[in-house]
Amino acid sequence: MSKMPVYMDNNATTRTDPRVVDAMLPYFTEKYGNAASRNHPFGWHAEEAVETARGQIAAIIGASAKEIIFTSGATESNNLAIKGVAAMYKKKGNHIVTQATEHKAVLDTCKRLERDGFQVTYLPVDKYGQVHAEQVREALTEKTVLVSIMAANNEIGSLLPIKDIGRLCKEKGVLFHTDAVQAVGKVPLDVEAMGIDLLSLTAHKIYGPKGIGALYVRKKDPRVRLEPQIDGGGHERGMRSGTLPVPLIVGLGTACDIAKNEMGEEVARTFALRERLRNGIMSKLPESYLNGHPTERLPGNANISFAYVEGEGLMMGIKDVAVSSGSACTSASLEPSYVLRALGVGDELAHSSIRFGIGRFNTEAEVDFVVELVTREVTRLREMSPLYEMVQAGIDLKSIEWAGH
Numbered sequence: 001m002s003k004m005p006v007y008m009d010n011n012a013t014t015r016t017d018p019r020v021v022d023a024m025l026p027y028f029t030e031k032y033g034n035a036a037s038r039n040h041p042f043g044w045h046a047e048e049a050v051e052t053a054r055g056q057i058a059a060i061i062g063a064s065a066k067e068i069i070f071t072s073g074a075t076e077s078n079n080l081a082i083k084g085v086a087a088m089y090k091k092k093g094n095h096i097v098t099q100a101t102e103h104k105a106v107l108d109t110c111k112r113l114e115r116d117g118f119q120v121t122y123l124p125v126d127k128y129g130q131v132h133a134e135q136v137r138e139a140l141t142e143k144t145v146l147v148s149i150m151a152a153n154n155e156i157g158s159l160l161p162i163k164d165i166g167r168l169c170k171e172k173g174v175l176f177h178t179d180a181v182q183a184v185g186k187v188p189l190d191v192e193a194m195g196i197d198l199l200s201l202t203a204h205k206i207y208g209p210k211g212i213g214a215l216y217v218r219k220k221d222p223r224v225r226l227e228p229q230i231d232g233g234g235h236e237r238g239m240r241s242g243t244l245p246v247p248l249i250v251g252l253g254t255a256c257d258i259a260k261n262e263m264g265e266e267v268a269r270t271f272a273l274r275e276r277l278r279n280g281i282m283s284k285l286p287e288s289y290l291n292g293h294p295t296e297r298l299p300g301n302a303n304i305s306f307a308y309v310e311g312e313g314l315m316m317g318i319k320d321v322a323v324s325s326g327s328a329c330t331s332a333s334l335e336p337s338y339v340l341r342a343l344g345v346g347d348e349l350a351h352s353s354i355r356f357g358i359g360r361f362n363t364e365a366e367v368d369f370v371v372e373l374v375t376r377e378v379t380r381l382r383e384m385s386p387l388y389e390m391v392q393a394g395i396d397l398k399s400i401e402w403a404g405h
């Protein structure tokens, strides 16, 4: 086996592709100009690199370069999209529609707006973690200024029907924002065909550097206006001031270019590895459950719950693989994942769930190692579990009256 632990947490972040690093390097040491410096070649070279990157980013979502605004990442893009629309269109209305399993960068932004007098509808998801256009339609009111629904969920990998929702929003004349962080490079995206007005993305989930992201802001039909959240020199059409981090921008552009060119092949490869992992684990372990949609999901994501094992013990047992758990035990709270809870997954199963995120650099040998490791550890933990013993003996746990703790 190569390096330990095996990295399989690609929905949290990704290794920067060495090709991306190579493209960035000259912009630290040789071409270090400020892209806003108009008076010398250092500035011109920087500006040229920024405009090339803008085009590369636009190309992966079917936008035009002028519609791309650089930010520090998707957290900022989501904040700018939602708060920017809320402040700009507040005379028109004060209602926003979103859904329960959005990233915290969307949910907490909406919560802050609620404190400022906005009304937010958080649509429930079905058992696969999906919301449907009809739900959005029913939630819209005269006061709705924005619908924000993610393209793919970061925990369970489910894809959301953003094309249906985007078209509905177009029909109703309501702005549509999508957090497409997890979908970029994995699912074809086209802001025109999908009726998207605002789209958030970030480099570090697509083999680019951390600390750089973008917001697509539609320029016509309709022209979307945003109240800036950061004031200053008036960069980025006035929507986001601050000196542009040229090396990071070159990294994001290169990451998008590679993702676009290699998407077909990469999706096929990561999907095959994901299926190998999922079938390997689930065929050997009874009472293991896939969370999220069985087929409408990100190619590299498998989120699996294991009944009758304790989450913390499992994470300790499989520490040779870097994954995330559905249990937030690492933080101060013992709350299970709000995403799994929104799907209706019980607390026990949520605590013993593992998110496997397969990416560009994972190999078949790594997948086989992880299948072995997880199967062995879950089996070992179950052998120690009195509950599992009872189930094996045919006792219906629901029939038992437990003493209170």
Ligand SMILES: *Cc1c(COP(=O)(O)O)cnc(C)c1O
Binding pocket: 011, 012, 072, 073, 074, 075, 076, 103, 105, 150, 152, 153, 154, 179, 181, 182, 202, 203, 205, 212, 213
């Ligand atoms: C990672 C992630 C974000 C946050 O992106 P940053 O660039 O780390 O701020 C937002 N939304 C989703 C769906 C994510 O997976």
